[in-house]
Amino acid sequence: MKQKKLITISRQYGSGGREIGSKLAKRLQIAFYDKELIEMAAEKSGIDKELFSANEESAGGEIRYLGNMMNFLGNGTGSMLNLSLKDQMYITQCNLIEQLAEQESVVFVGRCADVVLQNHPGCINIFIHSNLENRKKRVIEEYGIDEKQALETIEKIDRKRKNYYEYYTDKKWGRAQNFHIVLDSSRFEIDKLVDMLVFLINSEE
């Protein structure tokens, strides 16, 4: 039996980390979860999907959500009624990541999956970054963000991801030592980086 592949991708906003993760999953023929996790976690938790989505990868905070938390009672997390909405969302996502990782080979994008799965010895943690020029180009051309807003949006979302990561983990965002592989997507073509990752990951079998 082939060894299960667990791959996490952390990424700067606009670096193409999602694209790399998605292409990598396709090439390895394994599952891929990015925003899909939100929908699944919302469903699981009973938290309204739009509320969940609006607070995506957002740290702590005081907003309390007193929706249907009964869903948690059965799965070992106990009642989370005393936690803020964001903390409830985080815990739901952690549980979901753990469950999916138990079931199948998978690429996770974001959501501190590298830390959630840190006790899985086979897990490969990847960080994708890029220079500002390429990131601006990507968010304008591919995400449809207005040119005037591009830089501000990049800075805002990077800050949000950093806060989220550092709020929920004991690690510093963007530190080389947190990752098994870090790649600069502005230095090499994305398809070549995917080729290289497939080459390395398949060499483990």
Next chain:
Amino acid sequence: MKQKKLITISRQYGSGGREIGSKLAKRLQIAFYDKELIEMAAEKSGIDKELFSANEESAGGEIRYLGNMMNFLGNGTGSMLNLSLKDQMYITQCNLIEQLAEQESVVFVGRCADVVLQNHPGCINIFIHSNLENRKKRVIEEYGIDEKQALETIEKIDRKRKNYYEYYTDKKWGRAQNFHIVLDSSRFEIDKLVDMLVFLINSEE
């Protein structure tokens, strides 16, 4: 004509960064400079070789060296009589790195070569790290360091490299964004990492 390859490797002490650099250079059939740079720089500067070696990758400081600085007068750096020994060594090494990079394809290990060559658009900057357990094993088995001294030596040399890097550059040591590629040599076999680097670098041609 093939494009010139310029590769720099920064590394934690005991991570195997030198081994990766040396194997990579051999596979790519290009030059490799690590400690060799010291000898060459010492010769060039007129600074005593042993003194140069004893102050390897060591930051700033006040020790002044009034040896034969005439060697500098002819190569555009002017007189360095007012600089500390370590600063003189640093400048000599920078000049040497720049000159070698002009002449040929090359792998440089350490000595802030990533920052020295930052204006060469084709340069690939790599950082190698590893978990503490593997680093201890390497320094004991391969560098012959006493088991009791291993951890202390690792911490001391890491601190020295960090100070050197942060004294002479405007960058933070170990920050993922400083590098095009970061690899954890405790997660993958070193020969597989070399294979992968060769694969990626050759795909650029």
